[in-house]
Amino acid sequence: MWPARSPRGSRPSSRAKAARWRRSFETYFRRLRARGTAVNFAHMVGAAQVREAVLKSDNRPPDPEELEAMKRHVARAMEQGAFGLSSALIYPPGAFATTDELIALAKVAASYGGIYASHIRNEGDDLLAAIDEAARIGEQARIAVEVWHLKAAGEENFGKMADAVKAIEGYRARGVDVTADIYPYPASMTGLSASLPPWASEGGNEALVARLKDPKERKRIRKEIEEPTTKWDNLYHGAGRADKILIAGVRTAANKEFQGKRLSQVADQRGVDPLEAMFDLLVEENGVVDAVYFEMSEDDVRRAMIVPWVAFNCDASGVRPDGVLGATMTHPRAYGTFPRILGHYVREEKLLGLEDAVRKMTSLPAQRINLRDRGVLRPGLYADVTVFDPRTVIDRATFDKPHQFSEGIRFVFVNGQAVIEDGRITDRLPGRVLRGPGYGRAPAR
Numbered sequence: 001m002w003p004a005r006s007p008r009g010s011r012p013s014s015r016a017k018a019a020r021w022r023r024s025f026e027t028y029f030r031r032l033r034a035r036g037t038a039v040n041f042a043h044m045v046g047a048a049q050v051r052e053a054v055l056k057s058d059n060r061p062p063d064p065e066e067l068e069a070m071k072r073h074v075a076r077a078m079e080q081g082a083f084g085l086s087s088a089l090i091y092p093p094g095a096f097a098t099t100d101e102l103i104a105l106a107k108v109a110a111s112y113g114g115i116y117a118s119h120i121r122n123e124g125d126d127l128l129a130a131i132d133e134a135a136r137i138g139e140q141a142r143i144a145v146e147v148w149h150l151k152a153a154g155e156e157n158f159g160k161m162a163d164a165v166k167a168i169e170g171y172r173a174r175g176v177d178v179t180a181d182i183y184p185y186p187a188s189m190t191g192l193s194a195s196l197p198p199w200a201s202e203g204g205n206e207a208l209v210a211r212l213k214d215p216k217e218r219k220r221i222r223k224e225i226e227e228p229t230t231k232w233d234n235l236y237h238g239a240g241r242a243d244k245i246l247i248a249g250v251r252t253a254a255n256k257e258f259q260g261k262r263l264s265q266v267a268d269q270r271g272v273d274p275l276e277a278m279f280d281l282l283v284e285e286n287g288v289v290d291a292v293y294f295e296m297s298e299d300d301v302r303r304a305m306i307v308p309w310v311a312f313n314c315d316a317s318g319v320r321p322d323g324v325l326g327a328t329m330t331h332p333r334a335y336g337t338f339p340r341i342l343g344h345y346v347r348e349e350k351l352l353g354l355e356d357a358v359r360k361m362t363s364l365p366a367q368r369i370n371l372r373d374r375g376v377l378r379p380g381l382y383a384d385v386t387v388f389d390p391r392t393v394i395d396r397a398t399f400d401k402p403h404q405f406s407e408g409i410r411f412v413f414v415n416g417q418a419v420i421e422d423g424r425i426t427d428r429l430p431g432r433v434l435r436g437p438g439y440g441r442a443p444a445r
Contacts, residue, residue: 024080025043025045025076025077025080025081025082026080026081029041029080029081029433032433033432033433036429036431037429037431037432038414038419038425038428038429038430038431039318039414039419039431040374040384040414040415040431040432040433040434041431041432041433041434042083042369042371042434042436043081043082043083043436044082044083044084044085044086044117045073045074045077045078045082045084045085045086045109046085046086046087046088046094047085047086047087047094047097047102047105048087048088048091048093048094048097050070050073050074050077050105051070051093051094051096051097051101052093053069053070053073054066054069054070054073055093055096056093057092057093057201057202057203057204057207058093058096058202059092059093059096059198059199059202060096061098061100061101062101067101067104070101070104070105071104071105071108074105074108074109075108075112075443078108078109078112078114078436078438078443079112079438079439079440079441079442080439081433081434081435081436081438081439082109082114082436082438083114083115083369083370083434083436083437084109084114084115084116084117084143084369084436085102085105085106085108085109085114085115085116085117085143086116086117086118086119086148087102087116087117087118087119088118088119089118089119089120089121089130090119090121090122090123090194090198090232090233090235091119091190091191091194091198091201092198092199092201092202093202095121095198095232096198096202099133099136099137102116102137103136103137103140103141106137106138106141106143107140107141107142107143108443109141109143109438110141110142110143111443111444112436112437112438112441112443112444113370113436113437113438113444114143114436114437114438115143115144115145115146115368115369115370116134116137116138116141116143116144116145116146117145117146117147117148118134118137118145118146118147118148119148119149120133120134120147120148121133121233122231122232122233123151123152123153123233123238124152124153124154124157124233124234124237124238124295125154125156125157125234126231126233127152127153127157127160127163127164128160128163128164128167131147131164131167131168131178132167134147134178135167135168135171135176135178138171138176138177138178139171139176143177144177144178144179144368145176145177145178145179146178146179146180146181146368147168147178147179147180147181148180148181148313148315149181149182149183149188149313149315150164150180150181150182150304150310151182151188151295151296151300151301152164152296152297152300153188153233153235153238153293153295153296154237154238154239154240154295155240155295157238158296158297158299158300159297159299159300160300161297161299161300161301161303161304162303164304165303165304165307168180168309172309179309179310179311179368180304180307180309180310180311181310181311181312181313181365182301182304182305182310182311182312182313183312183313183314183315183316183333183337184301184305184312184333184337184340184341184344184345185296185301185331185332185333185337185340186294186295186296186297186298186300186301187246187292187293187294187295187296187331187399188292188293188295188296188331189248189290189291189292189293189316189330189331189333190235190290190291190293191287191288191289191290191291192245192247192278192281192282192289192290192291193205193208193282193287193288193289194233194235194291195225195234195235195236195245195278195291196208196221196225196282197221197224197225197232197234198232200212200217200221201287205286205287205288206286206287208282208287209282209283209286209287212279212282212283213283218279221279222275222279225237225275226275235293235295236275236278238293238295239293239294239295240295241264242262242263242264242267242274242277243262243263243264243265244262244293244294244295245262245263245264245274245291245292245293245294246260246261246262246263246291246292246293246294246329246399247259247260247261247262247263247266247281247289247290247291248260248290248291248292248328248329248330248331249289249290249328249329249330250281250285250289250290250328251285251286251288252284252285254284255281255284255285258281259328259329260329260400263277263278263291266281290328290329290330292329292331292399302345302351305341305345305351305352306351306352309364310360311360311361311364311365311368312337312338312341312357312360312361312365313337313365314333314334314337314338315333316330316331316333316334316337317330317334318334319334319335319403320403321403321404326403329402329403330402330403331399331402332395332397332398332399332402333397334397334402335395335396335397335402335403335404335405335406336395336396336397336404336406337395338361338386338406339388339393339394339395339406339407339408339409340394340395340406341357341361342354342357342388342390342393342394342408343392343393343394343395343408344394344395345357346390347390347391347393354390362375362376363375363376369436370436370437371434374434382415382416383413383415383416384413384414384415385411385412385413386409386411386412386413387409387410387411387412387413388408388409388410389408389410390408391408392407392408393406393407393408393409394406394407394408409423410422410423414430414431415430415431415432416430417430419431
């Protein structure tokens with residue numbers, strides 16, 4: 001993202017070296033190539049990371065000089081291979097960005113042929129306003145927009161997916177290039193701290209923990225969570241009840257017993273109400289607790305899945321049961337997204353046809369980020385191919401037992417080499433770092 005520098009005349013420490021490859025696309029890509037990877041990587045430049053590079057975690061708009069610095073970071077990332085600009089507008093510091101700030105950064109990405117992809121500002125009560133904001137950014141920056149993991153969260157919003165689709169189709173009809181993607185589950189996963197108002201995390205986890213330890217600040221946070229008319233994306237309110245929030249990941253041994261339990265169970269065990277249990281867990285875990293929120297309607301998920309311009313995604317990190325990320329729980333989407341679509345929704349429910357489902361997993365997302373040499377089976381293109389049995393393919397991962405591989409996947413080829421062979425993972429690392437449309441060139445004027 002941005003270069004890390006050691007004090008003049010000193011040798012960089014191991015920490016500084018690690019920071020350097022995390023802060024520059026080119027050095028990060030170089031490290032990926034050196035280590036090798038089984039899959040291809042395509043990256044976006046994060047608006048939140050750009051903001052943090054210049055403003056740290058300050059909750060304020062940039063001044064003109066700071067905005068120019070942010071735009072330079074976006075330009076540099078695009079020239080080094082980013083496919084576009086991404087934003088996550090419910091999480092600090094991304095939540096502190098104004099629409100005008102995002103338009104300015106999106107214009108830079110657009111000048112290199114990139115797209116704007118967003119975890120929009122609200123997926124619940126203010127879903128339609130958040131879609132309007134994303135479309136406005138696209139219209140004013142003249143950039144294609146992708147609404148990530150489209151959902152209508154919160155019981156009071158069940159059925160609102162039809163309105164969301166109608167709103168996007170309205171923008172598309174007037175020439176604004178907006179599409180979306182979705183995962184096939186009625187639950188999301190993120191940090192438990194996302195249940196708190198964004199200002200509570202200003203300054204990072206250390207500041208968050210300090211606020212939760214302060215009785216006055218804790219009372220203020222509680223009041224905002226309990227207030228249903230608040231305008232931030234209140235995930236706790238969206239879940240509706242504490243038994244719809246699953247504690248999926250903790251780091252301390254003392255709290256491992258709560259992993260896999262509902263927040264209501266944690267509260268009962270501790271003899272406090274659910275909000276106090278949540279606050280205490282966040283303090284004890286230094287602000288880092290993973291949680292699953294059962295906040296969506298299956299009918300809304302199904303409604304979005306059949307929309308022609310909605311692609312499929314998993315919105316998950318790559319994990320394996322015996323890997324370092326296997327120590328905590330995860331969302332079943334990390335293992336089962338695409339087999340679930342093919343087995344459950346295509347074969348069993350016949351919600352959509354096999355060909356259309358495959359299109360939404362392959363050529364549609366490839367076209368969206370301007371990948372012209374992948375995404376379809378055609379002579380001369382890269383051979384990224386999954387071979388599955390449509391009669392048996394199915395997911396096995398569940399919310400209670402997420403670390404389970406799917407069935408029915410025979411082969412996976414990446415750049416023509418098998419990384420899964422007869423259902424088994426091989427040791428081949430044929431993956432490549434893919435470069436976006438702005439790689440190595442100046443912006444269009």
